[in-house]
Structures are given as structure tokens and as C-alpha cells.
Amino acid sequence: MDEITFAILGTGGIGRRALEVSQHKENLTPVAACDRRGTAIDFDGLDVDELLAATEGNIDNEVATDGGATSVDGESGVKQHGEGAGIVASAQGRPSEDPIQDVIDYGDGIDAVLLALPNYEHDFIPRTADRFLEGGYSGVMIDVLKRSRVIDMLDDRSEAFENAGITFICGAGATPGLLTGAAALAAQTFVEVTDVDIWWGVGLKSGYEDNRGTVREDIAHLPEYDIETARELSDDEIESIIDDHDGVIEFEDMEHADDVLLERAGVCDAEDVTVGGVLDVESNEKPTTTTVSVTGRTFDGETATNTFQLGDATSMEANVNGPALGYLQTGVRRNRAGEYGVFGPAELMPGF
Amino acid sequence: MDEITFAILGTGGIGRRALEVSQHKENLTPVAACDRRGTAIDFDGLDVDELLAATEGNIDNEVATDGGATSVDGESGVKQHGEGAGIVASAQGRPSEDPIQDVIDYGDGIDAVLLALPNYEHDFIPRTADRFLEGGYSGVMIDVLKRSRVIDMLDDRSEAFENAGITFICGAGATPGLLTGAAALAAQTFVEVTDVDIWWGVGLKSGYEDNRGTVREDIAHLPEYDIETARELSDDEIESIIDDHDGVIEFEDMEHADDVLLERAGVCDAEDVTVGGVLDVESNEKPTTTTVSVTGRTFDGETATNTFQLGDATSMEANVNGPALGYLQTGVRRNRAGEYGVFGPAELMPGF
Structure with missing residues (x-):
């Protein structure tokens, strides 16, 4: 090229x-x-x-x-x-x-x-x-x-x-991105996709200083916060939220664009996509293995799940x-x- | 569309x-x-x-x-x-x-x-x-x-x-196809891909009659055969090869175009790709889980393996x-x- x-x-x-x-x-x-x-x-x-x-x-x-x-x-x-x-x-x-x-x-x-x-x-x-x-x-x-x-x-x-x-x-x-693409590819086995589950793990100890923006954006996904309130947080307040969670924050049902991106590609409905994960800012080890699970029905009537996993040693x-x-x-x-x-x-x- | x-x-x-x-x-x-x-x-x-x-x-x-x-x-x-x-x-x-x-x-x-x-x-x-x-x-x-x-x-x-x-x-x-694509996607984590290993399992009992051509083509990958000799085999001879293997044939180092297809996409050298698998014509259960493993080096110096797996209930x-x-x-x-x-x-x- x-x-x-x-x-x-x-x-x-x-x-x-x-x-x-x-x-x-x-x-x-x-x-x-x-x-x-x-x-x-x-x-x-x-x-x-x-x-x-x-x-x-x-x-x-x-x-x-x-x-x-x-x-x-x-x-x-x-x-x-x-x-x-x-x-x-x-x-x-x-x-x-x-x-x-x-x-x-x-x-x-x-x-x-x-x-x-x-x-x-x-x-x-x-x-x-x-x-x-x-x-x-x-x-x-x-x-x-x-x-x-x-x-x-x-x-x-x-x-x-x-x-x-x-x-x-x-x-x-x-x-969204690599994992959305993996979900779309994994969907190819099926004629109907019923669930896409994206579950990520990030260990960010050494990368924390460089990725404050990402951490702040993640905090906005916690039920107690939104984009506006997270934007107003001082660094001290973010530190204290992290301390409250002992450095490990779990996220469920995040508003992640994987859902609309898979829907617009015709793979499934946005509501069939769930995104969650675990962020550990006190370790470089991933707290959980990043996994995409795509469950669907095949043309020959089987229900099955294809999976895509990132190696634990790969950084965000x-x-x-x-x-x-x-x-x-x-x-x-x-x-x-x-x-x-x-x-x-x-x-x-x-x-x- | x-x-x-x-x-x-x-x-x-x-x-x-x-x-x-x-x-x-x-x-x-x-x-x-x-x-x-x-x-x-x-x-x-x-x-x-x-x-x-x-x-x-x-x-x-x-x-x-x-x-x-x-x-x-x-x-x-x-x-x-x-x-x-x-x-x-x-x-x-x-x-x-x-x-x-x-x-x-x-x-x-x-x-x-x-x-x-x-x-x-x-x-x-x-x-x-x-x-x-x-x-x-x-x-x-x-x-x-x-x-x-x-x-x-x-x-x-x-x-x-x-x-x-x-x-x-x-x-x-x-x-090649779905699994080649999965390998190319899994490679995105890395700046250098060192190994792509594609390992497939196919259980083909009920699909055998419809897929004689595929079975014949697979047999051509056995060390004792090639495209020409496999083409000459009668159905009886194919049955007898299958019987000799008790219905389960394992293939190693197959000539599968995944290698050149990944090389032409710039992902890795063809020689870094290995393809093998197990065909069981006496069961519909897969004899092994179809898995793509992509090993590489990240920009930040880690070596890791991303994997893609097909659900065992999915048919060939x-x-x-x-x-x-x-x-x-x-x-x-x-x-x-x-x-x-x-x-x-x-x-x-x-x-x-």
C-alpha cells in the first residue's frame, strides 16, 4: 500500500x-x-x-x-x-x-x-x-x-x-473497535445472533499517569456518575473514588458503542449487546481475561457460542x-x- | 444494502x-x-x-x-x-x-x-x-x-x-476464510506476529454423505497421498482409509491457503502459519475445539497469544x-x- x-x-x-x-x-x-x-x-x-x-x-x-x-x-x-x-x-x-x-x-x-x-x-x-x-x-x-x-x-x-x-x-x-470487529466476525457462523457479551480486563498501574483521561471516562460509566459529573471531578476526587474501590473497579452494562456499531452492521439488535469489565489501577496484571462471546443460532438449528480472547499480557x-x-x-x-x-x-x- | x-x-x-x-x-x-x-x-x-x-x-x-x-x-x-x-x-x-x-x-x-x-x-x-x-x-x-x-x-x-x-x-x-480473518484481526494487538496456529475439529457423521468431496480433499493432505492420488481413490478405498483410522483422522502441517492469505495481507510470513485438525466421520461431536492462536510481540515488548474459538456445537x-x-x-x-x-x-x- x-x-x-x-x-x-x-x-x-x-x-x-x-x-x-x-x-x-x-x-x-x-x-x-x-x-x-x-x-x-x-x-x-x-x-x-x-x-x-x-x-x-x-x-x-x-x-x-x-x-x-x-x-x-x-x-x-x-x-x-x-x-x-x-x-x-x-x-x-x-x-x-x-x-x-x-x-x-x-x-x-x-x-x-x-x-x-x-x-x-x-x-x-x-x-x-x-x-x-x-x-x-x-x-x-x-x-x-x-x-x-x-x-x-x-x-x-x-x-x-x-x-x-x-x-x-x-x-x-x-x-469498541477490535472487539466489535471480533464479534462481527464470530457472528458469521450464525444466521441469528442472540447475545454479544464483551467483558474486558485492564491492569493500568504503570499506565495510569498517561491514561487519566481514560480512567475519568470509565468512572463516568459508574451508576453514581455520568459524563457531566465525571468531568467536574478533580484528580483528588478521582483518586478517592479509586481508593473507595481498593483500586479495582467493576463496570456493568456500560454505554459502549459496540451495541450501535453491531446493529448498524446488521449483526444483532443493540439491546442484545452487553459490555462490562474490570479496571485495576494498582496492578499491571489484568484482573480478568478480556473475552468476546457471541451466541447465536446456526442454519442447522444449533445454539452455540464463539469466543475471542485477548492474551492477558497484552496492554490496553x-x-x-x-x-x-x-x-x-x-x-x-x-x-x-x-x-x-x-x-x-x-x-x-x-x-x- | x-x-x-x-x-x-x-x-x-x-x-x-x-x-x-x-x-x-x-x-x-x-x-x-x-x-x-x-x-x-x-x-x-x-x-x-x-x-x-x-x-x-x-x-x-x-x-x-x-x-x-x-x-x-x-x-x-x-x-x-x-x-x-x-x-x-x-x-x-x-x-x-x-x-x-x-x-x-x-x-x-x-x-x-x-x-x-x-x-x-x-x-x-x-x-x-x-x-x-x-x-x-x-x-x-x-x-x-x-x-x-x-x-x-x-x-x-x-x-x-x-x-x-x-x-x-x-x-x-x-x-481459509473465517479463521484466516480471525487471525488477521487477532494480529492487530501486535507489531510483529510470530506464529499463527489454526487447529480445527470437524465431526461429520450425519454430513458425511453430503461432504464426500471435502473428505476426499482432506485425505489428499495425509502424508501418504496428494491431490492426484486422492482423486483416483474409489469410494471403497476412501472408506477403507477411514476404517484404518477408526473414523478419526488427524492432519498436521496441511497445505492450507491461510498461510499465503495472511502473508499477502502483511500479517506474517507464510511459514509462520501452521494448519492442522482432526476429522471424525463417525460422530457429530467435534473431536477437538477449533481454535486460532495468534502469538506476537506488542509495541511495549510483551509476548502474548490472542485466541479465537468456535463453539463445539457449530457444524462445518x-x-x-x-x-x-x-x-x-x-x-x-x-x-x-x-x-x-x-x-x-x-x-x-x-x-x-
């Missing part, structure tokens, strides 16, 4: 690891990265090692909104906000009043844009897509969003994407970023073939 | 079950079916129930070659050869001197052609593709072939397919024909988008 240039919006845990994983892919060249305050652009390819080293422990940990930043102070002693935070700490970074617009302005040279933005305001990703539409971008946009309700908002823009020549791939991380970062870049490659292939609109991971086989 | 018309070449075990499974798919309309001696064509949709009932136990069990039929007498007492065998036993069937040509002649109305032909002469499917090329067909062709060496022959025709507007999907059954027929029709649907989508050439199951997510 021909060379692919891509940009990363957001350089938190997911954005940084996506840059790192892309170095293992011969045909992927990261040419732009941005966070809230700065942009790095180089069409010869970003120096990923420098960028990651310069920003190590210096992640912009503010909650991603575009209606006024909600400052969240870290307690770790490294500078995580203010003018020197984030990507501008890199020699490649330049401060910017509007980093996303910088990327849009250079969109002609960018085949794909990975939105690695925690999505606290649930319309943040759709509104970011609107900006790319308005800016005349035509290429691939891909996100790793989790919330079911966002898919409908993207579908509402389907015609606009088609007219603009944008191929939007949504929910393309681990779950590996399971999010490999697929994200894999789906990005397939998105570019679709885009170059002239297929535009909204696609989910149950419809596309990711490239390798 | 819009309505899809398709034809089936071959109405042995796979072809018959593909017709049956297609009845569970709303957007798939079978419009043509043929075997060695007859053709059934109806653009309003074949009456699958009638076709299957009329030909039950009346399968043309001759070895598929186009250079003179090798007659193989069945011992079951039903008419399996001669003028009344096969599809002409159906009210919809008409005898034909050249049934494949009949399908080619009606190719304009056929979106996809499923080649459900056991591939004893290993160039039989490529040569059938040549006939469709010569006949001016432009649409999807899809096979469920197993042998690695056939993929290269199809790749040699890639440019011809592109010029003709043919999207050829090869190896799109269970293995369910695991071949669901995916075959799923890949067929995706092939038509690719074809309508103007993507032509040769594709494998590691590159496409099958539709449902």
Missing part, C-alpha cells in the same frame, strides 16, 4: 501511544500532532522519539472541551497546565491559538486524522468533524470514542461527509492503538476508492 | 448448504445453480426448497475436472451419476452440455458467482475464472478453496480481473457457508465501489 500521512489530535495516553505504534508500521508517517495549546507539523515526518521524550510526564491533562477549558490540576509535581504544558515542550511544537485549525489548514497533505480526544462533552467529536467539514477537508477521520450516542450524531453528518469526500471511521480502538494501549492504526489504513484505502460516509469496525477489516 | 443476485457453481455439500443459508439472508437472491450436467436459472429467485428436496441424496459425486469426468460410484444405492443425477432431478434444472457457460451467458444479471467446486485439479478454479474472463463477466467471483498454490495462480490473473471489472475473493470459507457447514455468503456480500460492495482484483479473507470484513 502507498504511503499514508496522518495527524493526531490529542497527545494524551492514546495519542502518544498511537505515535509510538506507528513507528512499527512502514507505510505510516505521522506529519502532525496537536493538543490544546500547540501544534507540531512536519511533512517529512515528525520525530516521534523527540516528541515523546520532550513531553514525557508533561501531558496536558485538561478536560477536552472547546467551550472554555476546565482546568484540572495534577498532583504529580510536573507542569501539566499553563503555557509550557504539552506539545509545546517539544522542539517541534509551536504554540497556537487554534491547534485544530492548524491541522485543518494543512489538511490537503494529510490522508487521515486520528481523533485521540477524550470525549467528555459527548458532541465534541461530532463538532470537531464539523470543523473539518467547514475547512474543506477530504480524507479519513477516525476516532476511538466509546459512547453509543455519538454514533447517531456522526450518522447525521453522513451525507455531508459523502459530499465532502470524508471517510469517517468511528469507535476504532479496542472496545496495544489493543487500542494497533487496531486504531489498522482501521486508519483501511479507511485510507476506502477513501482512495471513493467510499465516503460513516463506517464502523464491524464493517471493515483493519489493515496490518 | 441493495439486493444481490448470485449463482452457485457446484451443488455438492457446500453448494447446497450455501443455497440453504442464503434463505436466511434478506438481501441475497440465488438466481442460478449448476452442476456437471445441468443448470437451473431463474431471475425471480430459485425455489431453493424444491431444488434441495429434488436432489436430496442425488448428488453428483463425480470428481470435478473439466478434462473428462472421473466417475466415482457411490455405494448408497441412490443414483449419483448418469443422466438423472444432480440438478436435473429438480423441476428447475435443465440438462446442459456446458452448464458453466450457461451461467456465464447470463452473467449480466448475476452480481456474484460462488465457486463451490472441490478443487482436485489445482488449476480448476483459475481455469474456471479464465472462462468467466473470456465470457466478459464483470462481477464478483468467490471460492472456498484450500490449497496455498492456487492463490498465486489467481494473483497471476489480477490485472485481467482488474481490466474486466471482476472482484475475486479467494479462500472464503471456514479455513455453518462455519463455511455463513462466511462464504458474508464475504460474497462484501465482495459485491467492493465491486460496486469499483475495486477489482484478488482479495483474501484477511483483507475484508464479511457482511452479515
